[in-house]
Structure formats: structure tokens, C-alpha cells
Amino acid sequence: MNTRNLLVLPDDLPVPEDDGACAHLEGTDMPAIALASTSGAKINIGLKSGISVVYFYPMTGRPDAPPMIGWNEIPGARGCTPQSCSFRDHHADLLELGANVYGVSSQTTEDQKEAVQRLHLPFELLSDSNFELATALRLPTFTYNSLRLIKRITLIINNGSIRKVFYPVFPSNENAANVIAWLQNNDA
Numbered sequence: 482m483n484t485r486n487l488l489v490l491p492d493d494l495p496v497p498e499d500d501g502a503c504a505h506l507e508g509t510d511m512p513a514i515a516l517a518s519t520s521g522a523k524i525n526i527g528l529k530s531g532i533s534v535v536y537f538y539p540m541t542g543r544p545d546a547p548p549m550i551g552w553n554e555i556p557g558a559r560g561c562t563p564q565s566c567s568f569r570d571h572h573a574d575l576l577e578l579g580a581n582v583y584g585v586s587s588q589t590t591e592d593q594k595e596a597v598q599r600l601h602l603p604f605e606l607l608s609d610s611n612f613e614l615a616t617a618l619r620l621p622t623f624t625y626n627s628l629r630l631i632k633r634i635t636l637i638i639n640n641g642s643i644r645k646v647f648y649p650v651f652p653s654n655e656n657a658a659n660v661i662a663w664l665q666n667n668d669a
Contacts, residue, residue, distance in 0.1 A: 490560055490652055497557030497649035502621035503634055506646045511638055512617040516607040517590045519597045524583065524607055526638060532580040532669045533638045534660055536650070537620060538564055539630040540588050541596040555625065557633050560653030561586075564633070565600055571657040572603045578664045580637075585609050587631055635660060639669040 511527035518524045526533050538561040542549065553559050568575070568582050575582055582604040586593065593606035609615050609631070615622060621632040635647040635656055645663055650656050 490563055490654060491553060494553060494559055494652070495556040497633075497651050499649055500621070502632070503646050503648040506618065506636065506643050509618075509643050511636075511641050511643060512614065514614045514617060516585065516609055516614060518605045518607050519590060519594045520605050522605075524605060526583060526607075527641050529581070529638070530640055532578070532664070534568075534575060534580045534582045534635065535585055535638060536564060536568065536582075536633075536635040536656060537585045537615070537631045538633050538653075539623075539625075540586055540628075541565065541592070541600075543595065543599075549625070552625065555623065557649050557651055557653075558623075558625070558630075560633070560651075562596075562600065564650070564653035564656050565596065565602060567654045567657040568604065569600060569602050571661060574661050575657070575664075578661065580660075580664060580669075583607055585614065585631070587612060587615070587629065637663065637669055644669050 513525055513527040515523035515525040526535055539558055541561045565584055584606040587610050589610055590608045597606055615631050622629050633650040635650055636643050637645040
């Protein structure tokens with residue numbers, strides 16, 4: 482069995498550059514698109530009232546899967562598990578700030594349920610496997626071994642309006658702390 486540690490980011494990861502692919506998002510409204518959730522419900526973030534923190538990530542690796550050859554060389558690809566665990570570890574702080582947390586990837590709900598259980602995530606992951614939300618928002622994607630994946634982006638949304646965009650997100654394990662700092666210093 483492969484025992485590689487998905488929780489630790491290697492020191493030599495390439496840093497993603499801001500290519501401007503998310504510059505259009507701040508100030509726009511979230512589309513009213515319902516996505517399948519790991520809770521079994523359909524979640525429509527565009528219709529949620531209050532503050533939502535939505536982090537988009539490429540895909541959560543599995544410790545029992547073979548290594549993903551070349552994954553670490555793709556700027557911003559590695560780090561989905563540390564990012565999710567960071568939001569897990571800061572979940573109570575985010576709730577205190579009035580923010581609900583959602584993770585979104587193009588993985589199936591079944592794969593996401595495995596991650597929620599294994600990582601003990603206290604929030605829902607949403608599947609955009611048909612790229613409905615990613616396409617409506619014009620989110621940047623990339624291809625790995627014929628899989629189309631969403632680049633790592635985090636949005637702070639208030640009453641359906643995107644107030645803050647974190648892109649690129651690097652290192653991924655600091656994303657939740659950066660979101661908390663922004664929420665503490667700004668009116669969402």
C-alpha cells in the first residue's frame with residue numbers, strides 16, 4: 482500500500498502566477514446553479530444568504546491510489562488535502578465570523594464523500610462534475626491525464642455577490658488563515 486503523506490506540501494513546489502483568469506469575478510453575482518453535495522442535498526450557493534467561503538480545488542488525492550506522475554510539477558495543483566484540512570482546522574473560527582464553508586471540485590460526489598470521511602471535514606463538498614458552475618463563472622481549468630480540473634480559487638460571497646477572490650492560492654495550507662484575516666479586516 483502506498484503510504485505517501487498527502488498532508489504535507491513538498492518544499493520545492495512551483496509557485497503559480499496570477500494570469501488574470503479570475504480578474505472578472507470580484508463584484509459579480511454567483512449564478513443560481515445547484516450542485517450535488519456530500520450531504521446528499523443540492524446546494525445553490527448563489528441563493529445563500531450571509532457569508533459563504535467557497536474554495537475550488539483540482540482534486541483530492543487518495544493515499545491508496547498510485548502516485549500522480551507529474552502532479553507536483555503543475556503550478557498550484559498539489560495541496561488539495563492540506564487546503565481542506567486547513568479549512569477543517571479553522572472551521573470554528575470561520576463560523577464565528579458568520580461564514581459557511583464549501584469545497585468545490587469536478588470530482589464525483591462519491592470521491593468527495595471518501596475525502597469528507599477520511600479527513601473528518603465538518604463542511605460539505607460540492608461536485609461540479611459537469612462544469613456548470615465553473616463555466617458560468619468562467620473559472621480557469623487545466624488538464625491532467627485527460628482529466629479537466631478546476632484551478633485553485635477561493636471566493637468570499639455575501640448574499641450571492643462575490644466580494645473577494647483569492648487567486649492564485651499558494652501555499653494551499655495557508656488559504657483558510659488568509660480568508661479569516663480578510664474577513665476580520667473587511668466588511669464582507
